[in-house]
Amino acid sequence: MQTLWDYRFAQRTQRMTGSAIRELLKFTEEPNVISFAGGLPAPEVFPIEEFKKACVRVLDECGPQALQYGTTDGYIPLREMIARHSCRYGIEVTIENILITSGSQQALDLLGKIFINPGDCILVESPTYLGALQAWNTYGAEFIPVPFDEDGMITNELEDRLRTGPKFIYVLPNFQNPTGVTLSFERRLHLIELAERYGVPIIEDDPYGQLRFEGENLPALNVLDSQTRTQNGCYSGNVIYLSTFSKTLAPGIRLAWVIAPPEVIHKLVLAKQGADLHTATFNQMVAYEVGRGGFLDRHVKFIRQVYRERRDVMLDTLQEHMPEEVRWTHPMGGLFLWATLPPKVNTSDLLKEAVKKRVAFVPGQPFFPCGGGQNTMRLNFSNATPEKINEGIARLGSVVKDFLMQK
Numbered sequence: 001m002q003t004l005w006d007y008r009f010a011q012r013t014q015r016m017t018g019s020a021i022r023e024l025l026k027f028t029e030e031p032n033v034i035s036f037a038g039g040l041p042a043p044e045v046f047p048i049e050e051f052k053k054a055c056v057r058v059l060d061e062c063g064p065q066a067l068q069y070g071t072t073d074g075y076i077p078l079r080e081m082i083a084r085h086s087c088r089y090g091i092e093v094t095i096e097n098i099l100i101t102s103g104s105q106q107a108l109d110l111l112g113k114i115f116i117n118p119g120d121c122i123l124v125e126s127p128t129y130l131g132a133l134q135a136w137n138t139y140g141a142e143f144i145p146v147p148f149d150e151d152g153m154i155t156n157e158l159e160d161r162l163r164t165g166p167k168f169i170y171v172l173p174n175f176q177n178p179t180g181v182t183l184s185f186e187r188r189l190h191l192i193e194l195a196e197r198y199g200v201p202i203i204e205d206d207p208y209g210q211l212r213f214e215g216e217n218l219p220a221l222n223v224l225d226s227q228t229r230t231q232n233g234c235y236s237g238n239v240i241y242l243s244t245f246s247k248t249l250a251p252g253i254r255l256a257w258v259i260a261p262p263e264v265i266h267k268l269v270l271a272k273q274g275a276d277l278h279t280a281t282f283n284q285m286v287a288y289e290v291g292r293g294g295f296l297d298r299h300v301k302f303i304r305q306v307y308r309e310r311r312d313v314m315l316d317t318l319q320e321h322m323p324e325e326v327r328w329t330h331p332m333g334g335l336f337l338w339a340t341l342p343p344k345v346n347t348s349d350l351l352k353e354a355v356k357k358r359v360a361f362v363p364g365q366p367f368f369p370c371g372g373g374q375n376t377m378r379l380n381f382s383n384a385t386p387e388k389i390n391e392g393i394a395r396l397g398s399v400v401k402d403f404l405m406q407k
Contacts, residue, residue, distance in 0.1 A: 015137045034392030035360040039177060039335055040383040042310075045303050046250050047290060054289035058282065066282045072269045074100025074257070075284035081292060082257055089209075090223040093235045096262045099269060102279045104207055104244045104256040107268075108135040110275065111203060111240065111258075114267045116141050120167040125153045127338075127367030127376070129177045129205065132170055141167075143369035150329070152176065152183030155190040162198040168240075169195060169202045173221060174209040175334025178367045178378040182332055185218050192224050195238055202239045207247050207256075210300050212333035213308035222259065236261045245287055247335070248300055253283045307335070307382050313389045314381040321397025323404060328379075335382040338364070341375045342404065348374070350403050359395040 058066050073079070079095040086093055101107040108131060116122070118140030124132070126145030133143065144161050147154050153171055171191070173183035183191070195202050204221045222241040244256035258268060272278070290296075311331065318328055318339070328339040341347065347363040354360060364376025384392060 012138050012140065015140065017134060017137060033355070033358045033360055034384060034388050034395065036379040036381070036384065036392060036396075037360045037362045038383060039380055041247055041251060041303075041335070042306055042382050044385075045299075045306055047295075047299055050290045050295060051250070051286065054286045057289055058285045062285070066285045068281060070278045070281035070284070072099075072273050072278045073265070074098065074279060075281065075288060077292075078284050078288040079257075081288060085296075086259065089217075090219055090226075091235070091241065091259060092226055093259055097235045097259050097265060099258045099260075099265050099272070100279045100284060101256045101258060101272065102276060103246065103251075103254040104205065104242050105131055105135065106254075106272075106275070107242050107256055107258050108132050108205075109138075110268050110271045112136045112139040112141070113271045113275075114264075115167055117167075121164055123158070123161055123166045123169040123200075124369055125171060125176065126369060127178055127364060127373055128170065128369065129172060130367055132205070133367075133369055145368070145370050148176075148179060148181060150181055152181050152187055153191070155187045155194065158191070158194050162194060162200060166200055169200055170205065171202065171221070172205045172207075174206055174218070175211065175331050175336070177208070177334070178336055178362070178364065179338035180329045180331030180334055180336045181338075182215075182218065188218065188221055188224055192221060192238075196225075204239050204241045206241060207244045208334040209243065210248060211304060211307060211335070213304055213311065215332045234262065235259065240264060245291075248296065248303065249287060249290060253287055255279065255283055255287050304333075307333075310381045310384065310386060310389060311337070313386040314379065314393060317390050317393035318397075321394050323397075323401055325404065326400060335380055337379050337381065339377045339379060341377070341400065343375050345375045345400075345403065347377045350377075350399065353403060354396055354399045357395045357399050359392045359399070361396065 076095060078100060079098045082098055083093050083095055112135050116136055116139040119142060121142045121144050122136060123144050123146055125148050144164065144166060146157055146161060152173065171183065173188060175182055202221055206220060220241065222239045225237040225239045226235050241259040242256065245253060314337065315330065325342045326339055329337050331337050348365065351361065351363055362378040364373040364378060367373060381389060
């Protein structure tokens with residue numbers, strides 16, 4: 001039933017869609033439901049005591065500043081800490097390259113605001129991060145999907161798509177959400193070369209890069225691009241890099257950052273001023289106090305240990321309980337793995353049966369920008385304890401077996 005308000009909304013609201021993941025998170029609040037649906041960090045790894053001490057220290061030593069308005073770019077000591085940390089990974093930047101945002105989701109929205117005109121095409125992995133699709137749909141983006149395999153985006157499929165003149169390429173190279181796969185070194189080089197040849201920028205979304213459990217660290221796309229594009233320590237290249245404290249400190253503080261050439265940062269600052277003036281000063285100062293002095297490095301090592309154990313448990317229990325027709329990825333880090341069922345299975349229907357057995361996951365279809373993926377699912381291993389993973393995958397395996405017998 002339409003109301004008077006329906007005639008007042010802007011046309012862009014017609015492209016707004018709800019998040020399937022947000023809807024599924026309600027299952028995590030129900031008793032006895034084991035949920036592999038959300039991309040939630042383990043609450044057991046949140047550094048609560050360090051946050052308590054940091055909050056007191058910030059309020060005692062610089063309370064008036066912490067509770068005051070701040071600059072749009074972000075708290076300078078925090079940006080300096082990010083710059084130092086980035087340089088250790090080969091990303092040579094200054095604070096002029098860095099903007100603090102209220103979570104990576106805001107960064108995606110701001111990038112849409114400054115880059116996307118209605119009808120602009122964006123090259124994305126298929127499947128890709130649902131939040132990016134949701135953010136850029138609002139601005140009228142059209143998506144050109146690029147398939148993936150166990151080595152990430154298939155860059156040999158890119159060239160024909162690049163000839164269409166896309167606005168940019170969006171990629172999650174490390175432990176991708178939703179599949180957990182990592183873009184190989186060879187494909188990183190190929191992607192950089194193709195983007196340069198066709199003059200198409202890259203948005204590199206890297207929330208999970210520090211959460212590697214096995215294998216060699218691979219250089220960021222930003223690093224590979226910056227080897228010939230850095231002057232006086234200030235990056236001026238073709239890659240916009242995003243990362244966040246949500247997976248290494250806590251998502252509730254809503255702190256992330258963008259690394260980009262200064263002229264891009266300037267436009268993002270203008271867009272952010274119209275959105276929220278600045279990210280919360282108190283949150284930034286507390287995050288700086290928690291993260292400095294080497295704590296963040298030590299804490300990330302602890303997170304890796306916890307998540308590796310949970311990943312291993314999930315891989316073992318999938319092997320034990322899933323029928324042989326089901327396949328899944330083997331992520332070397334991050335929070336997720338991706339399962340593919342026989343083509344006759346629709347995981348949206350499967351979810352309804354799984355919830356009856358008190359277990360939840362995310363059907364894969366919403367992650368595909370142009371349809372498909374009805375027989376896929378995303379499983380999060382970071383949020384559940386090993387005991388719950390064992391029990392939850394056993395329940396899910398039973399549901400899958402029953403579902404396949406009925407087909």
